[in-house]
Amino acid sequence: xxxxxxxxxxxxxxxxxxxxxxxxxxxxxxxxxxxxxxxxxxxxxxxxxxxxxxxxxxxxxxxxxxxxxxxxxxxxxxxxxxxxxxxxxxxxxxxxxxxxxxxxxxxxxxxxxxxxxxxxxxxxxxxxxxxxxxxxxxxxxxxxxxxxxxxxxxxxxxxxxxxxxxxxxxxxxxxxxxxxxxxxxxxxxxxxxxxxxxxxxxxxxxxxxxxxxxxxxxxxxxxxxxxxxxxxxxxxxxxxxxxxxxxxxxxxxxxxxxxxxxxxxxxxxxxxxxxxxxxxxxxxxxxxxxxxxxxxxxxxxxxxxxxxxxxxxxxxxxxxxxxxxxxxxxxxxxxxxxxxxxxxxxxxxxxxxxxxxxxxxxxxxxxxxxxxxxxxxxxxxxxxxxxxxxxxxxxxxxxxxxxxxxxxxxxxxxxxxxxxxxxxxxxxxxxxxxxxxxxxxxxxxxxxxxxxxxxxxxxxxxxxxxxxxxxxxx
Amino acid sequence: xxxxxxxxxxxxxxxxxxxxxxxxxxxxxxxxxxxxxxxxxxxxxxxxxxxxxxxxxxxxxxxxxxxxxxxxxxxxxxxxxxxxxxxxxxxxxxxxxxxxxxxxxxxxxxxxxxxxxxxxxxxxxxxxxxxxxxxxxxxxxxxxxxxxxxxxxxxxxxxxxxxxxxxxxxxxxxxxxxxxxxxxxxxxxxxxxxxxxxxxxxxxxxxxxxxxxxxxxxxxxxxxxxxxxxxxxxxxxxxxxxxxxxxxxxxxxxxxxxxxxxxxxxxxxxxxxxxxxxxxxxxxxxxxxxxxxxxxxxxxxxxxxxxxxxxxxxxxxxxxxxxxxxxxxxxxxxxxxxxxxxxxxxxxxxxxxxxxxxxxxxxxxxxxxxxxxxxxxxxxxxxxxxxxxxxxxxxxxxxxxxxxxxxxxxxxxxxxxxxxxxxxxxxxxxxxxxxxxxxxxxxxxxxxxxxxxxxxxxxxxxxxxxxxxxxxxx
Numbered sequence: 001x002x003x004x005x006x007x008x009x010x011x012x013x014x015x016x017x018x019x020x021x022x023x024x025x026x027x028x029x030x031x032x033x034x035x036x037x038x039x040x041x042x043x044x045x046x047x048x049x050x051x052x053x054x055x056x057x058x059x060x061x062x063x064x065x066x067x068x069x070x071x072x073x074x075x076x077x078x079x080x081x082x083x084x085x086x087x088x089x090x091x092x093x094x095x096x097x098x099x100x101x102x103x104x105x106x107x108x109x110x111x112x113x114x115x116x117x118x119x120x121x122x123x124x125x126x127x128x129x130x131x132x133x134x135x136x137x138x139x140x141x142x143x144x145x146x147x148x149x150x151x152x153x154x155x156x157x158x159x160x161x162x163x164x165x166x167x168x169x170x171x172x173x174x175x176x177x178x179x180x181x182x183x184x185x186x187x188x189x190x191x192x193x194x195x196x197x198x199x200x201x202x203x204x205x206x207x208x209x210x211x212x213x214x215x216x217x218x219x220x221x222x223x224x225x226x227x228x229x230x231x232x233x234x235x236x237x238x239x240x241x242x243x244x245x246x247x248x249x250x251x252x253x254x255x256x257x258x259x260x261x262x263x264x265x266x267x268x269x270x271x272x273x274x275x276x277x278x279x280x281x282x283x284x285x286x287x288x289x290x291x292x293x294x295x296x297x298x299x300x301x302x303x304x305x306x307x308x309x310x311x312x313x314x315x316x317x318x319x320x321x322x323x324x325x326x327x328x329x330x331x332x333x334x335x336x337x338x339x340x341x342x343x344x345x346x347x348x349x350x351x352x353x354x355x356x357x358x359x360x361x362x363x364x365x366x367x368x369x370x371x372x373x374x375x376x377x378x379x380x381x382x383x384x385x386x387x388x389x390x391x392x393x394x395x396x397x398x399x400x401x402x403x404x405x406x407x408x409x410x411x412x413x414x415x416x417x418x419x420x421x422x423x424x425x426x427x428x429x430x431x432x433x434x435x436x437x438x439x440x441x442x443x444x445x446x447x448x449x450x451x452x453x454x455x456x457x458x459x460x461x462x463x464x465x466x467x468x469x470x471x472x473x474x
Numbered sequence: 475x476x477x478x479x480x481x482x483x484x485x486x487x488x489x490x491x492x493x494x495x496x497x498x499x500x501x502x503x504x505x506x507x508x509x510x511x512x513x514x515x516x517x518x519x520x521x522x523x524x525x526x527x528x529x530x531x532x533x534x535x536x537x538x539x540x541x542x543x544x545x546x547x548x549x550x551x552x553x554x555x556x557x558x559x560x561x562x563x564x565x566x567x568x569x570x571x572x573x574x575x576x577x578x579x580x581x582x583x584x585x586x587x588x589x590x591x592x593x594x595x596x597x598x599x600x601x602x603x604x605x606x607x608x609x610x611x612x613x614x615x616x617x618x619x620x621x622x623x624x625x626x627x628x629x630x631x632x633x634x635x636x637x638x639x640x641x642x643x644x645x646x647x648x649x650x651x652x653x654x655x656x657x658x659x660x661x662x663x664x665x666x667x668x669x670x671x672x673x674x675x676x677x678x679x680x681x682x683x684x685x686x687x688x689x690x691x692x693x694x695x696x697x698x699x700x701x702x703x704x705x706x707x708x709x710x711x712x713x714x715x716x717x718x719x720x721x722x723x724x725x726x727x728x729x730x731x732x733x734x735x736x737x738x739x740x741x742x743x744x745x746x747x748x749x750x751x752x753x754x755x756x757x758x759x760x761x762x763x764x765x766x767x768x769x770x771x772x773x774x775x776x777x778x779x780x781x782x783x784x785x786x787x788x789x790x791x792x793x794x795x796x797x798x799x800x801x802x803x804x805x806x807x808x809x810x811x812x813x814x815x816x817x818x819x820x821x822x823x824x825x826x827x828x829x830x831x832x833x834x835x836x837x838x839x840x841x842x843x844x845x846x847x848x849x850x851x852x853x854x855x856x857x858x859x860x861x862x863x864x865x866x867x868x869x870x871x872x873x874x875x876x877x878x879x880x881x882x883x884x885x886x887x888x889x890x891x892x893x894x895x896x897x898x899x900x901x902x903x904x905x906x907x908x909x910x911x912x913x914x915x916x917x918x919x920x921x922x923x924x925x926x927x928x929x930x931x932x933x934x935x936x937x938x939x940x941x942x943x944x945x946x947x948x
Contacts, residue, residue, distance in 0.1 A: 119730060119835035162675040173673050175682070176650060191922035196898035197831040198863050199647050201636040201686055201906040203915055203945050204927045208649070208682035212675055229732040256593060258703040260734075299773050357671040361593040389672050424670035432675040441677055448665035452934060453678045459933035460926060471677050 010410075010435055011052055011094075012469050016101030019058035023079045027061055027103070030071055034062040045086050045104035049151075050094040051350050051400060052435060057084060057098040062106045066182060066190055066221040069105065073219060073465070074188035076103055080463045085215040087154030088130060091161060092353055093434025095214050099469040105219065107156055113137045114222065122179060122196050124224045127156025143227045146171035146262075149430065150336050156220045161432035162212030166335070169255075169388030170262040170294065171228060173430065178211050182222035186461035196224060209456075214432050215467040217460050231294035235304060236263075236328045237319035239291070239311050240284040244268055244371065246314040247287040248364040251387045253310045255360050259303050263292035264388030268371060271338055271382040278341030279334045284317070289387075290335050291319075292328070335384070342382030342395045349397040351382075352409035355437075356420035357391035357429030366423060370394055370416050379408050391429035418443070433471045441472060484884075484909055485526055485568075486943050490575030493532035497553045501535055501577070504545055508536040519560050519578035523625075524568040525824050525874060526909060531558060531572040536580045540656060540664055540695040543579065547693060547939070548662035550577055554937045559689040561628030562604060565635060566827060567908025569688050573943040579693065581630055587611045588696065596653060596670050598698045601630025617701045620645035620736075623904065624810050630694045635906035636686030640809070643729075643862030644736040644768065645702060647904065652685050656696030660935035670698060683930075688906050689941040691934050705768035709778060710737075710802045711793035713765070713785050714758040718742055718845065720788040721761040722838040725861045727784045729834050733777050737766035738862030742845060745812055745856040752815030753808045758791070763861075764809050765793075766802070809858070816856030816869045823871040825856075826883035829911075830894035831865035831903030840897060844868050844890050853882050865903035892917070907945045915946060 027035040036042070037059045046056025058081075063069045076083045082102025089096060098104065110126035113134060117123065118141045125134060130152045134145050146167035147158060157163075159181070164173035171177065180194030183206075193206035210217055241247040244266075251264055266289055267275065273285045291307065293300040308319055322331045343351050358366045367385065374381040374394060385392030394416065396409035417427045417440050427433075427440040442450045450472055457464075457474060464474055501509040510516070511533045520530025532555075537543045550557045556576025563570060572578065584600035587608060591597065592615045599608060604626045608619050621632060623639035631637075633655070638647035645651065654668030657680075667680035684691055715721040718740075725738055740763055741749065747759045765781065767774040782793055796805045817825050832840045841859065848855040848868060859866030868890065870883035891901045891914050901907075901914040916924045924946050931938070931948060938948055 117833070117835065119726070120833040121730065122833065162673075162679070164673055168673060172650070175673070175679065176646070185922065185926065189922045191926060192920050193923055195895075195900045195918065196833045197865075197894075197900045197903065198834070199636075199638055199642060199649070199831055199865065199903050200900035201829075201902045201904050202900050202911070202918055203686070203907055203924070204691075204930060205636070205649065205679075205682045205686050206919075206923060206926060208679045209930075212677070212679050217678075229730070231732075252593070256595065256703070258705075295773075296776055298776055299769075302770055302772055355675075357673055359591065359594040359596065359670045360672070361591065391671075391673065420671075421669075426669045426671045426674035426676050428675045429671065429673055430675050433677055437676070444669065444676055445680075446666050448659065448663045449667055449680060450677070452659065452665060452680060455933045456678060456683075456930055459929040 011054055012099055012473055014100055014469060016055065017081060019081050019101055020079055023075060023081055024059055026075055027059060031061050036060045045106065046098055048089055048091040048094065048096040050092055050436060051352060052094045052097055054097040054099055057102055057104040060104045060106055062109050064109050066184065069184045069219050069221050070188045070190055072105055073184050077186065077188065077463055077465055080465060082465050082468050084467050085219050087128060087157030088152065090151035090153045091157060091434065092431045093436040095161065095432060095434040095470060097435065116141060118143060120196060121227050122224055123227050124222060125155050126222060127154060127220050129155050131155065138227055142230050144230050145225060145227050147174055147177055155223050159211050159220055159223055160215050164430040166263045166265055166386060168386060169264055170260055174211055175208060177226045178207055178223060179226060180224035181207055181210055181220055183210055183218035183220055185218050186466050214470050216457055216470055217466065233297040233300040234292065234294055235300050236292045236322040236331050237304060239289045239316045239319050241287045242315045244287045244368065245364055246316060247289050248367060248387060250289060250311045250314050250316060252360050252363060254307050255388055259306055261291060261303060261388060262294040265290040265335055266385040266387040267338060268383050271384060274341040274345050274382055275334050275338050278344060279337050281334050290331060338382060338384045339395065342397060346380060346397050348399060350400045351395035351397055352413065354394045354413045354416050355428045355431040356416055356425055357389060358420050358423045358425030360390045362423040363387060363390050366420055367392055369419060373412055373415055377408055377412055379405060435470065438472060485528055486573055486947055488574055488943060490529065491555060493555050493575055494553055497549060497555055498533055500549055501533060505535050510534045519580060520572055522563055522565040522568065522570040524566055524910060525826060526568045526571055528571040528573055531576055531578040534578045534580055536583050538583050540658065543658045543693050543695050544662045544664055546579055547658050551660065551662065551937055551939055554939060556939050556942050558941050559693050561602060561631030562626065564625035564627045565631060565908065566905045567910040569906060569908040569944060571909065590615060592617060594670060595701050596698055597701050598696060599629050600696060601628060601694050603629050605629065612701055616704050618704050619699060619701050621648055621651055629697050633685050633694055633697055634687065634689050638904040640737045640739055640860060642860060643738055644734055648685055649682060651700045652681055652697060653700055654698035655681055655684055655694055657684055657692035657694055659692050660940050688944050690931055690944055691940065707771040707774040708766060708768055709774050710766045710796040710805050711778060713763045713793050714760045714791045716789045718761045718842065719838055720790060721763050722841060722861060724763060724785045724788050724790060726834050726837060728781050729862055733780055735765060735777065735862060736768040739764040739809055740859040740861040741812060742857050745858060748815040748819050748856055749808050749812050752818060753811050755808050764805060812856060812858045813869065816871060820854060820871050822873060824874045825869035825871055826887065828868045828887045828890050829902045829905040830890055830899055831863060832894050832897045832899030834864045836897040837861060837864050840894055841866055843893060847886055847889055851882055851886055853879065909944065912946060
């Protein structure tokens with residue numbers, strides 16, 4: 001693994017491609033004021049939640065229909081100009097950055113819930129629908145869409161990064177919950193993948209290929225999702241532990257026993273302290289599991305009692321319960337705010353976030369070493385974990401103006417990733433590769449596998465116009 | 475859709491490629507008596523459970539290692555000769571047939587369970603391990619692998635057809651249960667996809683691309699699977715209904731309420747009659763659901779009571795229970811034998827099987843019309859359904875020597891498939907495309923999507939040596 005010596009060197013050393021005036025003129029003719037070259041608009045679309053500094057795209061086009069997307073892709077293709085799909089701007093690893101120049105394709109106006117099929121437990125949406133918007137629509141019918149990455153991300157973006165989050169331990173990730181797609185291919189052609197049937201053996205699984213492809217194989221213009229009945233009973237609990245290891249061991253045993261826990265999140269003592277300060281909560285400042293149980297009242301009670309028993313054996317406190325929707329919302333808001341609690345704890349700080357996921361038996365080792373390394377480095381951090389899945393995030397809090405801190409954080413990340421891969425894990429559980437993890441992909445999956453991905457990309461996008469320079473260099 | 479006028483015309487009109495003597499000589503030198511050109515061996519490997527009549531492969535090679543597979547693929551590639559992976563020979567749609575000639579690659583001797591990781595709920599196996607063999611190994615540790623297509627298929631074959639079967643309604647299909655693969659690419663290179671982590675966002679989902687690719691993109695040489703703890707309690711029940719519609723409506727309501735039923739199988743009255751005659755059972759000869767519930771004793775009781783209530787409201791009888799392992803085995807053996815009960819009910823008959831899967835709300839319409847059509851045609855049939863997933867199989871019992879009957883059965887299948895696709899369903903829930911469903915793929919997914927599949931195939935297998943002529947023409 002060749003480690004770059006600074007974060008900036010993670011940005012590929014590629015000249016942005018020229019975006020000819022004739023293309024901009026054509027876009028303005030076709031899209032009118034839905035094509036903007038205003039500096040502020042371009043800059044807003046030229047960044048995401050990552051720390052990279054890359055010049056913005058040459059223009060931003062707001063699509064309102066699949067036909068718009070197809071037209072844009074065709075026009076850009078004629079000039080071999082990159083097209084970068086943009087949803088809610090919440091990606092973390094540099095997915096939205098115009099590293100090879102080009103046009104940002106803003107899909108946020110394609111925000112219609114096209115059909116809800118409660119009887120089939122499916123819904124079809126446009127890519128700009130956000131997960132909160134979707135859940136507001138579903139709630140009245142007694143359903144919900146469980147994938148919850150924290151941010152109010154767009155469904156198209158969540159599909160593109162194979163997002164997951166707090167509920168994935170029970171309900172799976174976008175991989176399991178996307179049934180079918182409409183996609184604009186690099187040629188501009190509109191294709192469909194999958195059906196509304198729950199399963200299929202009909203040819204190559206193009207749905208799963210495009211989910212997680214970060215917009216490099218096609219622009220997603222419609223998504224059919226599985227939805228789930230709102231559980232009859234929901235209980236949320238927190239449990240404090242004498243040590244991080246005790247909390248992790250409780251998690252491991254819960255998963256190994258097959259308890260269908262719906263959420264199982266870990267904060268270390270340091271992060272609980274940051275959350276208390278930020279959200280004015282009074283959570284006990286020791287390692288803490290935040291859990292949620294879904295099912296019938298009996299099933300929920302049974303699951304909770306079993307996990308309480310495991311926790312007690314490991315020195316955990318009695319569960320503190322949040323059973324009303326309001327209490328639960330408060331609890332999960334505190335959890336979701338952990339990121340902001342961390343970043344805002346140091347004025348001007350930015351977070352370099354990590355995203356490893358390991359087989360659950362290696363979780364204690366992986367997490368313990370990560371925290372030891374962070375403490376030894378002196379770089380402040382927070383940590384949150386979807387530990388039921390073996391996935392956790394360290395957020396290293398750095399001064400973005402201090403290259404030494406950025407490099408220190410990247411070194412910590414590299415050590416963490418290499419350790420996770422050696423344990424049979426992955427460099428990214430849910431954020432995607434983007435720019436930030438490109439250097440780890442071959443280590444994780446081998447050069448042969450990356451070559452296979454590159455061959456697929458070249459076959460489906462021969463002009464390399466769809467979000468080029470992400471996942472692997474090309 | 476261009477319907478061929480006879481079953482034989484479903485076999486692509488392609489000349490088998492020449493297999494030069496120099497290749498056979500090289501294979502004999504490398505593999506010794508593990509390369510066979512004996513007629514009986516070739517004929518055994520030149521057919522599966524489908525009704526197609528195709529000349530056998532030129533030779534059969536028995537691989538004992540990944541290195542063997544790689545060597546064979548390299549040698550075949552030098553002469554652009556097809557390689558057709560062969561597991562247990564139980565595929566149904568013609569996947570194993572040497573339609574372009576070539577070498578059958580028998581993987582049944584690669585039958586080692588390489589590692590069991592109970593603490594991570596994963597297992598890694600060679601492709602020739604069968605599902606029963608795997609479950610025998612797992613049982614002693616308190617785990618099981620749920621995917622159960624009926625036949626004692628090989629895990630490699632099950633991955634390649636994206637198999638599912640009776641437990642998929644709760645545990646998912648091979649799509650959800652394969653975590654990682656080792657694959658020999660068309661170049662002979664050995665690549666790895668996925669990791670042992672439960673989830674990942676690391677680049678293109680090559681695992682899911684190769685699962686279901688029917689051996690056309692690579693030869694699977696190692697599979698890492700998710701396993702599940704044996705449930706604390708298991709109860710199986712049968713319930714008879716006054717009408718097929720009542721049984722189907724009970725299923726639909728069970729799924730819509732989110733009951734985590736583990737198995738939910740339907741037999742119509744005609745099929746129950748055939749099963750009774752074949753297996754000497756005395757099941758009531760009316761439409762019947764066979765169900766299984768997994769969980770804690772309380773959860774199992776609660777689920778069963780809820781479904782019983784739904785069934786009773788629709789006129790279903792009281793559940794007849796099978797709670798001991800022996801009773802359950804007897805019940806599921808009777809269900810698994812439905813295929814043989816059908817085929818053996820008419821001396822010399824063969825079954826033309828169908829495999830549509832529809833959104834659950836359309837199950838009653840789809841199934842009812844299929845049975846009406848079969849009755850109107852006068853062709854005897856049986857039907858079994860993984861109805862919890864919206865998937866069912868008609869087995870049309872034909873005299874293989876009577877072209878009119880074969881064409882009649884294919885016409886019934888075509889009507890059934892077209893109706894399922896119009897309902898938002900798929901032509902194949904779990905058997906794959908093979909040869910038999912090729913003509914329906916474009917109808918289901920569109921020409922653009924098939925073109926994308928073809929482009930991927932051409933990029934990854936430029937000499938078209940890996941199981942060519944399956945899924946789509948090439």
